[in-house]
Amino acid sequence: MSDDVISALRTFTTPSISNGIETFKVRGRHEGFMDASIRCVFPGMGRMVGYAATAKIRATSPGNRLPASDLWKHVLSVASPRVVVVQDLDDPPGVGALWGEVNGNIHRALGCVGIVTNGSVRDLDEVEALGFQFFAASIGVSHAYVRIVEVGTPVTLGGLTVRPGTSSTATNMA
Secondary structure (H helix, E strand, C coil), X not given: CCHHHHHHHCCCCHHHHHHHHHHCCCCCCCCCCCCCCCEXXXXXXXXXXXEEEEEEEECCCCXXXXXXXXXXXXXXXXXXXXXXXXXXXXXXXXXXXXXXXXXXXXXXXXCEEEEEEXXXXXCHHHHHHHCCEEEECEECCCCCCXXXXXXXXXXXXXXXXXXXXXXXXXXXXX
């Protein structure tokens, strides 16, 4: 998509885009969006539009991990602007947060505008000051044993499957 199209998408609310999809019968009215388990952490930042870089994490116990550089390489392989979409595989998800000040800074430098996760996020004051958007299921305090276990594959969170490189929009529902 051109920068003009991406900028134009930011002017629409997600419900308005959904209305257009319903009107033109692009897909069923019951699919193509996340459920209410994923919430905007910084509503004042407004809408987020980008291409998905995907990963899966675990945090409840120690285990094998991929190097962070695997995620960084995958992120850079996706068109810009980028949104990292992370599925927390733990049951329940959100025990340990991968996303806070450090990963916010790293991924912002990699051209990401924010993240979406069914897990937890932390360091809210610092991340908000960066202008890096968070959509998450919960706020956490610990890293626990968080580790990246997969990158660049489809992820499912909030009832929606997201494939790497697909475009997506997220909004505070304003």
